[in-house]
Amino acid sequence: MKKHNFSAGPCILPQSVLQKASEAVTNFNGLDLSLVEISHRSKDFVDVMENARELVLEHLNLQNQGYKALFLHGGASLEFLMVAYNLLEKKAAYLNTGTWADKSIKEAKLFGEIDIVGSSKDANFNYIPKNYTIPSDVDYFHCTSNNTIFGTQMQEFPETNVPLVCDMSSDIFSRVLDFSKFDLIYAGAQKNMGPSGTTLVIVKEDILGKVSRTIPSMLDYQTHISKDSMFNTPAVFPIYVSMLTLEWLKENGGISEIEKINNAKAKLLYTEIDRNPLFNGFVANAEDRSKMNATFSLANDSLKDTFDASWKAAGINGLNGHRSVGGYRASMYNALPLESVQVLVDVMQDLEKKS
Amino acid sequence: MKKHNFSAGPCILPQSVLQKASEAVTNFNGLDLSLVEISHRSKDFVDVMENARELVLEHLNLQNQGYKALFLHGGASLEFLMVAYNLLEKKAAYLNTGTWADKSIKEAKLFGEIDIVGSSKDANFNYIPKNYTIPSDVDYFHCTSNNTIFGTQMQEFPETNVPLVCDMSSDIFSRVLDFSKFDLIYAGAQKNMGPSGTTLVIVKEDILGKVSRTIPSMLDYQTHISKDSMFNTPAVFPIYVSMLTLEWLKENGGISEIEKINNAKAKLLYTEIDRNPLFNGFVANAEDRSKMNATFSLANDSLKDTFDASWKAAGINGLNGHRSVGGYRASMYNALPLESVQVLVDVMQDLEKKS
Structure with a gap:
């Protein structure tokens, strides 16, 4: 049976990409x-790396503006450390919107x-803090654009004169933003x-080289820039599949086109969550809702077994919520078709009819 | 045409493994x-991770002796840093046998x-230093068991009372050693x-927790041990393929059986290098020769075009030497069949007949 994969990450990728990856x-x-x-220094793989790096800048409209795209090891968790190692001399401002922000x-x-200029920890991160002030004397401001676990997403980013650093692990390539406002963006590949x-x-090169500490080679962005993202053996397969996915995105009209579909998916599901009396959304304010991860729960827990059996029977995968929130989480990344969201909405409506 | 893949790494893997990986x-x-x-927290993937970790300890005969096997991010290059971050309080002893040792x-x-107790840098690393003394007051001793670029390999490891740390990136699982002599072994997967x-x-757990500095989470071995190697999202595909390769090794009799084949491959090639007047081995002493990577050159450079055309026509891939050494390098990792080495030897003998 064709699965409807709502997994929060690692998550659904385009079928055509997986087919090509399997052949490779x-x-x-x-x-x-x-x-x-094959050698990562062979022309065949160097072409993959260069094509992937170029596609990233092209999708984000960041070509010829002093930015470099790198494919590194370690996940966003290593970036939490690298950002500070490379940029933090005295003080930095952070927005705390969830588990990953907290870890950074x-x-x-x-x-x-660290000056935590805003936090929603008081309400289990069910909203995005607003009206915070970023001091002018910090080395940078760090935020998390989308909070996978809690289902919140920043819709606006602050105007500031300090370097803007953003963890976009779970919503990069999903919506049009003025990416040139950011000085450093990072993202684990697996969404x-x-x-x-x-x-x-x-990373915008001109923000680097300003801290006084010695940075270990592998943690220094300048090392990786100087070696065209090939300082050590790169993760060949994940980078190749990323390149294929970036090509797929381009063939499908780029970020502006995928954003329309993402908006339609989110609207379909949130409309049902709001309409159906059996379900409650987790996020406090509608404007903070994530278009990638919708978090919700049953109003009446006694329906859990019936609901769980129904969505599983419909071929839905990965709908359980994170343990920090409970309930359900429907992750609707770029590769998830609108039809899969419709299947979920149908299951939610069926539950209402049966109850 | 079936390729004979002598690539130095990333390198040949068993065909049956690649077939299963492709399907997955x-x-x-x-x-x-x-x-x-799928989620890395799903039972299906947790089983992969646990099976891979268990197979590692089983192959190395290190079960129930206080060792933990971890699959981390970053390559051996990040281990150069992590080893020191976790173990170096005041002073450490290092053996310098090549480019990677130098970087560590x-x-x-x-x-x-850092006390460099022995080095072969004076002769472009064409031998393994011996008769060095490891001071008793160092925090650990670090060595590189096999030097991919230069084609040397340590045949004996020092007896010492300080923790023994070894970069085995390019020869792990290729030969029987008393692995319990080592306190920390690391290896990039791609050989x-x-x-x-x-x-x-x-890593043997009892060597950890002894330095006074605060170690960042991602660089702390204790973080990864406490999370069963799942502190952050692991590199799912590389770990799965590693598990398949470790299973393949087990099905083929384990390290002791593969070592016999590795010995036969090395004997076949080195015998030809020594016998054939057209070729010179790079390594100074026969006892330091690597059974993984054989480095050699043509006695007469005017034969280069003919030789290169011949081995390419025979379906051989990846025979060019590293730029630090020049000439040729035949990497004969576990998955390379004896038949491929025979094809190379035939090409070398043909060249002699034609000259």
């Missing part, structure tokens, strides 16, 4: 060799003073870009 | 979902005093274990 594991580019058994703050505290195992970093 | 990219475990689009020394110097994108660390 046995025979890449007609070489009669697997993608994963913890790592940054090892390197300087809208590819499989786990590589991390995208887009 | 479209349909894993009969789930009708790709391996790379560079990173460690950020954290304490005998799997595709690039994951790094194996085997």
Whole structure:
């Protein structure tokens, strides 16, 4: 049966991408060799890396503006550390909107003073703090654009004169933004870009080289820039699949087109959550709702077994909420078709009729 | 045409492993979902991770002796840093046997005093230093078991009372050793274990927790041990393929059986290098020769075009030497069949007949 994959990440990727990736594991580019058994210095793989880096800047409209795109190791969790290692001299401002923001703050505290300018920890992160002030004397401001666990998403980003750093792990390539407002963007691949195992970093070069500490080679963005993202052996397969996904996005009209579909998916599901008396949304304010991850719960827990059996029978996968929130989480990343959301909405409506 | 893949890494993997990996990219475990689009917290993937970790300890005969096997991000290059971050309080001893050892020394110097107890840098690393003394007051001794670029390999490891740390990136699982002599072993996956994108660390827990500095979460081995190697999203595909390769090794009799084949391959090639007047081995002493990577050059450079055309016509891939050494490098990792080495030897003998 065709699955409707609402997994929060690693998550659904386009079927055509998975098909090509599968073929490359046995025979890449007609070489009669697997993608994963050739040198990363071979022209075949260098082309993959360069194409992927170029597609990133093209999608984000950041070409020829001093930005470099890197595919690094370590996941966003290593970026929590690298951001501070590379940019934090004395003090930085952080917005605390959830588990991942909290972890980024913890790592940054090892390197300087952290000013938490806004936090929604008081309400289990069910809203996005607003009307906060970013001090002018901080080295940078860090925020998380989308909070996968809680289902909140920043719709606006602050105007500030300090470097703007953003963890976009779970919503990059999903909506049009003025990405040139940001000085450093990072994202684990495993949502809208590819499989786990590589991390995208887009950095404006002129913010680097300003801290006084010595940065270990592997943690220094300048190392990776100087080696065209090939300082050490890159994660070949995750980067190749990311390249394929970025190509798929381009063939499908780019971010502006996928955003329309993402808006339609989110509207369909949130309309049902609001309409159907059996369900409650988790997020306090409608304007803070994530278009990637919708968090909701049953108004009456006694319906849990029936509901769970129904969505599983409909071929839905990955709908359980994160343990920090409970209930359900429907992740609607770029590769999830509108039809899958309709299947979920049908199951929710069926539950209402049966109750 | 069937390729004879002598690539230095990423390198040849067993065909049966690549076939299974290819299938898992479209349909894993009969789930009708790709391996790379399911949650890493799902039972299906947790089983992969646990099986891989267990197989590592089983192959190395390190079960129930206080060791933990971890699959981390970052490659051996990040381990250069993590080893020092976790173990270096004041001083450490390093053996410098090549480019990677040199890089590990560079990173460690950020954290304490480094005593280079032996080095073959004076002769472009064409031998393994011996008769060195490891001071008793160092925090650990670090060495590189096999030097991919230069084609040397340590045949004996020092007896010492300080923790023994070894970068086994390019020869782990290729030969029987008393692995319990080592306190920390690390290896990038992309030689005998799997595709690039994951790094194996085997650490004896009792050597940890002894430095006074605060270690960032992602760089702290204790973080990863406490989370069963799942602190953050692991590199799902590289770890799955590593598991398949470790299973393949077990089905083929384990390290002791593969070592016999590795010995036969090395004997076949080195015998020809020594016999054939057209070729010179790079390594100074026969006892230091690597059974994984054989480095050699043509005695007469005017034969280069003919030789290159011949091995390419025979379906051989990846024979060019590293730029630091020049000439040729035949990497004979576990998955390379004896037949491929025979094809190379035939090409070398043909060249002699034609000259």
